[in-house]
Amino acid sequence: MPLSDAEVERYARQLLLPGWGKVPQDFVRVSRVQVVGGGPVAGPALAYLAAAGVGTILVDDAADAAAEDAAGWLWPPDRVGQPRSSVALESLRGANRFAKVRLHATGADPTAALVCASGATAREAAERARTAGIPHVVAEGDGDGGSVVVVPPGAPCFACAFRVGTGIPPPPATAAALGALAAAELLMILSGASLPMEGRRIELVRGHPQSRPTTRQPGCACGAPRVV
Amino acid sequence: MTPSGRLDIRPFACPLTWVKTRIALEGLRQGEVLEVLLADGEPLENVPRSAALEGHAVLSREPAPGGWRLLLRKGQVRHAPAPSWEA
Numbered sequence: 001m002p003l004s005d006a007e008v009e010r011y012a013r014q015l016l017l018p019g020w021g022k023v024p025q026d027f028v029r030v031s032r033v034q035v036v037g038g039g040p041v042a043g044p045a046l047a048y049l050a051a052a053g054v055g056t057i058l059v060d061d062a063a064d065a066a067a068e069d070a071a072g073w074l075w076p077p078d079r080v081g082q083p084r085s086s087v088a089l090e091s092l093r094g095a096n097r098f099a100k101v102r103l104h105a106t107g108a109d110p111t112a113a114l115v116c117a118s119g120a121t122a123r124e125a126a127e128r129a130r131t132a133g134i135p136h137v138v139a140e141g142d143g144d145g146g147s148v149v150v151v152p153p154g155a156p157c158f159a160c161a162f163r164v165g166t167g168i169p170p171p172p173a174t175a176a177a178l179g180a181l182a183a184a185e186l187l188m189i190l191s192g193a194s195l196p197m198e199g200r201r202i203e204l205v206r207g208h209p210q211s212r213p214t215t216r217q218p219g220c221a222c223g224a225p226r227v228v
Numbered sequence: 229m230t231p232s233g234r235l236d237i238r239p240f241a242c243p244l245t246w247v248k249t250r251i252a253l254e255g256l257r258q259g260e261v262l263e264v265l266l267a268d269g270e271p272l273e274n275v276p277r278s279a280a281l282e283g284h285a286v287l288s289r290e291p292a293p294g295g296w297r298l299l300l301r302k303g304q305v306r307h308a309p310a311p312s313w314e315a
């Protein structure tokens with residue numbers, strides 16, 4: 001189904017970006033992105049994916065809203081204690097009438113994943129995405145910056161790119177920058193707008209991004225041919 | 229010269245004039261020609277300029293009923309590199 005006139009109008013400015021166009025927009029439209037986590041990194045990422053035209057967004061978050069989540073744009077202070085996922089759905093309603101935002105459920109069959117979490121949650125979500133063979137991006141705030149690990153299919157996995165952090169959450173503006181950066185990286189993969197896309201780890205250090213290609217750790221399971 | 233595609237953007241304003249032209253060009257092969265009917269003023273200034281900036285050839289522009297007729301030949305498609313995000 002070609003982009004409708006209403007969609008062309010909705011995405012007019014984006015359609016003009018270098019490398020972008022109808023085909024990249026269509027690829028984004030048919031994608032189903034599972035977003036793992038909530039809070040100050042995930043909120044801006046969710047808002048970005050919805051506005052950019054991801055056809056289906058699957059919110060995967062089991063936590064309840066805490067006071068500090070108000071920095072994540074989607075969770076007003078008066079919703080503290082309520083499930084973050086359903087509050088996010090409400091906040092994103094109306095962000096883009098062409099994007100469906102739903103709760104992630106078993107059997108949802110996402111085509112990509114954006115992981116805005118840290119620790120075991122991040123590792124497990126990334127590993128699920130890898131074994132499912134879908135591209136994924138992991139954003140993790142840390143200290144006065146954080147990292148975005150980009151894993152297109154076949155690239156070195158998140159575990160290969162992992163580095164131990166301080167465990168201290170970043171300031172809200174830094175978290176928002178990480179979320180937006182992670183969403184933009186995933187959109188580049190989904191749209192095919194920038195090719196070739198390789199695995200990389202972007203460190204945000206006091207507002208300055210530094211990008212390095214990721215390398216595979218010897219013997220890691222991500223180097224074995226995938227059984228299909 | 230027989231155009232491979234024909235587009236009427238006279239009812240539209242910026243940025244849709246160029247957006248629709250760009251989408252139409254996207255559907256052509258390199259070297260194919262697109263005929264665009266457009267209005268005087270902003271579209272006549274911006275559409276050929278934007279097309280030239282993206283590497284397409286502006287073959288001709290001539291007055292036509294209700295506006296102008298523009299012929300564009302599709303140039304080579306250049307893929308944008310992945311953003312480095314670094315200064």
Ligand SMILES: [Zn+2]
Nearest residue numbers: 157160220222
């Ligand atoms: Zn690995």
